[in-house]
């Protein structure tokens with residue numbers, strides 16, 4: 006098709022559809038404010054409780070009428086691809102914005118509250134709060150809770166939204182190996198929710214059984230399941246019992262696996278997991294990261310090997326699953342360790358999980374393509390070799406999507422890094438912070454603090470949002486034809 | 496085709512073919528040693544002249560019998576794709592190695608001489624020599640000459656080698672828009688040589704006319720045409736007349752344009768250039784780099800705007816064309832400028848030129864794919880949009896090749912950066928040096944010096960070689976099935 010012909014087929018997003026969907030999101034956000042509001046009242050955090058209650062009422066008052074919006078024509082029910090992406094992009098921004106005012110009750114300034122809310126909802130885990138060990142439990146619960154439902158949103162809501170558009174869903178989910186039909190979309194969302202809830206219950210129980218108080222177990226388990234990384238302590242995991250740290254690490258690994266895989270366990274047994282190339286890649290990537298980090302700690306920093314391995318495991322899992330828990334301050338690690346962590350965070354976990362980064366499936370695609378390119382050099386010209394990952398053919402559209410994502414990531418990282426350097430921040434720590442935010446990982450080389458320049462806090466907020474929706478969904482929001490293309494023909 | 500079926504079709508490279516081709520290369524290298532040998536005798540640099548002469552004789556003695564090697568079967572004349580790539584990968588390594596001993600006559604140690612030779616032959620331009628302003632003119636001519644014939648090799652020899660294999664040539668050249676047949680390969684190589692020679696004559700004349708002594712004109716013009724960047728001065732271009740600097744910059748731009756385009760000038764006139772998207776992209780990229788560098792110099796460093804623009808132009812051209820000339824020490828520039836330069840060097844010039852980097856055509860492909868992805872979000876699912884650059888369709892194989900190159904680049908950069916950090920080098924300067932070497936650009940943030948750890952000198956040598964052959968050709972050399980796959984069936 007020529008570009009001119011294609012242009013005549015372009016459709017702007019329909020405002021009633023976008024607003025209607027976002028309106029329903031506001032109602033959900035109002036309902037999600039109830040648990041932290043109750044927690045706040047029970048802890049006598051009246052200011053926080055009041056703001057959460059007022060916010061919930063406001064969300065209902067705005068969300069209810071807006072959610073009634075429908076397209077003008079009765080036959081236009083299906084959501085367009087640009088509408089679905091714009092809703093996804095705007096959903097995380099909106100969910101962060103509505104929590105800014107309540108979070109200022111925790112003593113945060115406006116920009117810091119926005120940062121904390123964005124870091125929560127995108128399950129990144131970078132934090133502006135200090136003195137967490139003595140902080141109001143209600144505030145700590147609100148942070149953990151935001152990460153938990155942010156993770157649920159990533160796993161379920163965006164998928165459900167986009168899967169209403171059948172072909173679009175295929176485009177989004179083609180890398181998970183799921184064969185989804187329009188009819189199965191709701192069922193899929195329900196199954197993923199059940200998996201997420203089951204993981205949550207198991208996590209809280211497991212962490213509690215390692216000897217933590219129930220409230221602490223909750224505050225560590227919720228961010229772990231969401232690969233979020235908010236911790237109720239300035240030292241993250243440092244100081245916790247070894248069993249708790251190990252349990253949390255295993256939970257993070259479990260949460261970084263494609264959640265739909267678990268839904269297949271009842272039918273296919275463990276084969277559903279053991280034959281999944283992305284899961285094997287996850288374990289392999291964790292092992293490599295752990296060994297590199299341990300070797301650097303033992304050889305360069307002189308740590309005894311058992312300690313080096315324990316530290317490498319915790320940190321390697323944290324980086325590869327993009328959780329962001331840690332037992333050491335990243336700023337104190339050698340530069341080599343920091344670069345290894347950047348690489349690990351950038352790659353991240355499995356598609357269909359709450360982990361960030363470019364996802365392991367993209368790494369597998371790249372590795373297979375390079376293998377294939379090498380093999381092709383030894384084969385006569387006419388032979389056609391097909392690239393596969395785990396028995397599934399690598400379609401040209403997947404290659405294109407991977408290249409796009411890599412290029413957009415490079416653009417986001419370069420631009421953000423330049424902003425940090427322009428304001429005089431140190432080069433390596435700046436790059437680390439930018440990579441950690443874009444990968445929704447949450448490890449910090451020390452620059453994320455209330456003292457950071459407000460402009461750079463906003464840069465990191467943008468990075469967290471761009472990373473969370475794999476850049477494209479937010480570009481769609483910023484792409485003028487999404488809002489101003491010609492209307493649908495009659 | 497299944498992998499098993501494909502495996503039975505794999506053919507190892509035939510040693511007689513690879514060695515025979517490399518033998519012919521040795522003879523060419525012997526002939527290329529004559530001009531610097533004559534220059535050395537004429538300058539009474541007897542040690543250098545003697546070593547060059549001995550090297551030439553040795554090359555002939557080894558090269559002549561080896562060049563007679565042919566495949567055992569008379570009907571197997573066509574060079575295989577893995578043979579062509581292995582020869583390309585080994586050619587640059589070999590061409591560097593044979594000049595190590597002669598270069599030690601300039602007072603360089605073994606590793607430093609290897610570094611200088613690699614930097615010359617890959618037209619990178621990083622240098623281990625100090626006190627160039629007072630150096631032996633014969634040594635300066637040898638360096639310039641190596642860059643010049645390295646550039647000729649890139650433009651012609653590799654193309655000619657690989658084009659003997661018709662389908663392979665298409666794979667290599669598909670991004671240049673050239674439609675080449677097997678029969679046209681020799682003609683193509685001849686045309687590109689003529690363009691290169693014409694550019695060289697014009698360059699020497701133009702630089703000489705700006706007022707330089709003939710020898711200096713030669714020493715600046717040869718590296719400029721090769722986008723090599725070796726200069727006969729420790730200060731590179733600093734101190735030269737403004738007209739000379741401007742002339743050299745324009746020559747670098749001319750040399751970073753796809754050379755086959757010039758061959759079309761007689762038939763198609765200026766339209767051959769003005770309608771070429773990669774050339775427009777080159778000018779656009781130079782303009783953007785120049786404006787960013789100038790703005791940083793004016794706003795952050797307080798340079799007056801006219802000076803800032805002049806410096807930005809010279810440096811922007813140098814980075815984008817991967818030449819590596821400069822009028823300032825990069826180490827003295829703000830971190831932001833260094834990162835802008837890294838981005839510019841990484842992208843580089845046009846395919847079919849001697850410039851390095853991932854090439855502008857890859858940037859154009861990525862930009863078009865992102866544009867298309869955005870446009871597709873607004874179009875109903877069944878519409879098929881084709882991505883084009885300059886009227887030519889972007890084939891899936893081009894997308895795959897771009898993704899491969901980007902990923903291999905990331906791997907090379909990350910590994911090399913880690914090596915620098917492990918040996919305690921500063922993060923930003925290390926990354927700069929690694930990017931500059933891999934892009935064959937040659938700007939230095941100050942780490943390239945005789946004092947650098949020998950292991951890191953070798954890392955930079957590897958980067959220069961990997962970058963020069965776009966990684967894959969050297970991976971083929973390191974890929975065991977290239978040498979040990981099963982033999983051709985009868």
Ligand SMILES: [K+]
Nearest residue numbers: 129233328446
């Ligand atoms: K995280």
Ligand SMILES: [K+]
Nearest residue numbers: 619723818936
């Ligand atoms: K160069």
